[in-house]
Amino acid sequence: DGGITQSPKYLFRKEGQNVTLSCEQNLNHDAMYWYRQDPGQGLRLIYYSQIVNDFQKGDIAEGYSVSREKKESFPLTVTSAQKNPTAFYLCASIGTGGSNEKLFFGSGTQLSVL
Amino acid sequence: KQEVTQIPAALSVPEGENLVLNCSFTDSAIYNLQWFRQDPGKGLTSLLLIQSSQREQTSGRLNASLDKSSGRSTLYIAASQPGDSATYLCAVYTSGTYKYIFGTGTRLKVLA
Numbered sequence: 001d002g003g004i005t006q007s008p009k010y011l012f013r014k015e016g017q018n019v020t021l022s023c024e025q026n027l028n029h030d031a032m033y034w035y036r037q038d039p040g041q042g043l044r045l046i047y048y049s050q051i052v053n054d055f056q057k058g059d060i061a062e063g064y065s066v067s068r069e070k071k072e073s074f075p076l077t078v079t080s081a082q083k084n085p086t087a088f089y090l091c092a093s094i095g096t097g098g099s100n101e102k103l104f105f106g107s108g109t110q111l112s113v114l
Numbered sequence: 115k116q117e118v119t120q121i122p123a124a125l126s127v128p129e130g131e132n133l134v135l136n137c138s139f140t141d142s143a144i145y146n147l148q149w150f151r152q153d154p155g156k157g158l159t160s161l162l163l164i165q166s167s168q169r170e171q172t173s174g175r176l177n178a179s180l181d182k183s184s185g186r187s188t189l190y191i192a193a194s195q196p197g198d199s200a201t202y203l204c205a206v207y208t209s210g211t212y213k214y215i216f217g218t219g220t221r222l223k224v225l226a
Contacts, residue, residue, distance in 0.1 A: 004157075006157075031212065033213070033214070035216075040218075041218060042118075042120075042203060042216040042217055042218035042219055043158075043203070043205075043216040044216075045213055045214075045215070048212065048213055050212055056212075058213065088155075090157055090158070092158075092214075099145050099146045099165040099166060099167075099207075100146070100163065100165055102148065102160045102163050103148060103158075103160060103205065103214055104160070105150075105157035105158040105159070106157050107156060107157045108155070108156065108157050110155070
């Protein structure tokens with residue numbers, strides 16, 4: 001079945017530590033996105049990538065980094081510079097075939113600070 | 115900069131009621147608009163997508179409408195059921211930006 005796999009489901013970060021969230025898709029989508037969701041809030045865009053080896057900052061990129069070395073994979077690193085990382089992180093992807101393409105989401109990673 | 119607002123933030127209704135959720139956006143130059151459902155601790159599931167050239171889309175008990183000129187979309191849920199309890203989010207893809215902007219969602223509770 002085609003879809004987006006995020007791992008791990010739960011992640012704990014210690015002070016000063018960098019952690020990486022995995023996002024893999026087998027939908028053959030070109031575009032991929034990372035969103036952050038805080039309790040009771042909507043989704044805020046962290047980074048997005050329209051094509052392999054290219055990505056752009058979203059609205060809240062500070063303290064995060066990404067790479068897009070393969071079409072299927074778009075990992076997100078939460079660095080120690082991100083002072084308030086506790087949140088629910090969602091990865092999404094979409095095809096670029098036209099305006100009827102739907103955005104698909106993974107099941108999310110809950111990141112907490114120890 | 116595109117801004118998306120959803121009203122109300124929360125809604126509690128008895129089972130069987132018809133209800134309307136609202137989404138408004140500030141920039142009418144949109145490519146499409148999607149409505150999503152999110153259950154607690156889960157990812158988002160796409161319910162309906164309306165392209166910029168369309169006025170409405172229907173799927174089962176759900177109907178979404180789009181009025182680009184006024185910057186509004188509504189999601190109509192007919193004969194609500196307890197299983198409809200979830201958070202509903204709308205997202206707008208603004209032309210030329212390559213990204214979706216989300217509203218803050220409406221948390222719906224349908225009482226049995």
